[in-house]
Amino acid sequence: MSNFTDLDAYLFGQGTHYDIYKKLGAHRGKQGKESGYYFDVWAPHASRVAVIGEFNDWDETRNYMQRVEPESHGIFETFIPNVKEGQLYKYLIYTEDGTKLYKADPYATYAEVRPGTASRIYDNTKFKWTDNAWMKQRKAAKNFWEQPLAIYEVHPGSWKRHPRPENDGFYSYKEFAHSLTEYVLDMGYTHVELMGIAEYPFDGSWGYQVTGYYAPTSRYGTPDDFMYLINYLHKNGIGVILDWVPAHFPKDAHGLADFDGRPLYEYPDPKKGEHPDWGTKIFNYGKPEVKNFLIGSALQWVEHYHIDGLRVDAVASMLYLDYGKKPGQWIPNEHGGNENLEAIEFFKHINTLIRGRNPGAVMIAEESTAWPKITGDVENGGLNFSYKWNMGWMHDFIDYMKLDPYFRKDNHNKMTFAMSYNEAERYILVLSHDEVVHLKGSMLAKMPGLEVDKYKNLMAGYAFMMGHPGKKLLFMGQEFAQGTEWSEARELDWYVLDNPNHRHVARMFKELLHIYRQYPAMYEQDVSWAGFEWINANDSYRSIFSFVRKAKNGKNNLLFVINMTPMKYDDYRVGVPENKRFRLLLDSENKEFGGEGGIIPETCTPIHEECDGREYSIGFSMAPYQIAIFVY
Known part of the structure; x- marks a missing residue:
């Protein structure tokens, strides 16, 4: 039989x-x-x-x-x-x-x-899950986009390393589970996003050239050990997102390329079936068995391994037939266009299937172009992803933050432009691993100024990111201002936390995370202008940004004021939307963040003095690079 x-x-x-x-x-x-x-x-x-x-x-x-x-x-x-x-x-x-x-x-x-x-050989059906409470909560979740989502992007092999030589010093999945959970709970992230889990042969690919689409990498242990990691994170209230790479696969002899002597998983014509720049093969999204292979992989991670979402890598390379290709290196579709019609249908199918069968699970697109309706409904021509990485915001943000503060006044719109298209998609604001590799330097290294100014710049940038509409993602090490560029071959520079400047940044980001989770105004209405209001989007001369985040019930709204220059203003005044008491929630001048001591009163009562087009305003001294967050 x-x-x-x-x-x-x-x-x-x-x-x-x-x-x-x-x-x-x-x-x-x-x-x-x-x-x-x-x-x-x-x-x-x-x-x-x-x-x-x-x-x-x-x-x-x-x-x-x-x-x-x-x-x-x-x-x-x-x-x-x-x-x-x-x-x-x-x-x-x-x-x-x-x-x-x-x-x-x-x-x-x-x-x-x-x-x-x-x-x-491995029977991965024996593990006894004990995360029922989490899975029931996930299934019952409604309007996930109104929930907090703060993601810690982690590469397990380089987060921390053992000094012992066996197994290359890697933490096992079980060891990683305990250390990571303790850290994530303390910092206040809601989710982790794990890189390099599906089996891959070359460490330097970081897991983005996969040969085992159904196998958790053996670098850190067995499939049961991997399930222990997911189960432990879930029992501690932490969601897990996995990087998933359906865009391409490597040419390794033991892998999928020319699997049975002829192109099987890839398109047969190299103009459609190969990435010239990457040296990899492109899946044949028009072949049912290949689509089934990829769909089965996604379903296994979500349903068998209890993964809460997939971050789909390199979506743009799948959507465009000419992605990374020169004239003559690609074949137009049947209508003469550059859209991969088969990949479009594949996304509609898999996103609808994953989300339909697994309420609460999310599908996230790493998509770097202006392709419309990435998160739109299929019925309206959309691809039905849950979220899209906001790469436009990321590029503008980094371009701005790298500038000498003197030149920021001429680039003010880089920080305000994203709100003009914020309602187009459901976005995640990302500062991912891609921004701290390939000689780009760390986030700290991008900052201008002398040493202390670099840290204050970074804190101000993180405050703007956390206050801006959109869910959040930060790559490991950047939360404590690692100074060196990331490498998969060594652990993070945890030793820098002996330096008070790095501790101050870590404390600031931790405080921002806890504020983010505590106040619904920070996440409930990310995709609507109902949840955000500029107080002054045009203060380019002083390079100060002021805005409000609003809760659906109108309670505990937040006012952000962020100074992006080393200039001090003894008589700074900001307009306020209501004549109510404003309680100081965060002041970057507090000593725990490396400041000289708080200079803003704990409570500010508006006076009847017009400012920023508002009838009422509050005033206080504004220090260089100061961040002030008020609740009202």
């Missing part, structure tokens, strides 16, 4: 076998009274396929696979008794011309630690 049924074959051929990861790959089973493992692989162009591994001494003739009826679907299967968990294996694929290919299992749940490239 075959493990892969006629119904499985039909659904797979339609691209709608949503539990395909339970069928293809290696799965525990029985034939008669014998226990063992079924092996199923899709290789339609192969002339013959065999399973080789530790259980048969890598004998290439002992375990040939049979084509499953109907043969046209190209599924090969065999059952091997007495296979033990943990044993290594590969598929030996004979191509049409007799060439031998030694391939890892595309659907493997576990892999050999690099530089090894074999798959590893």
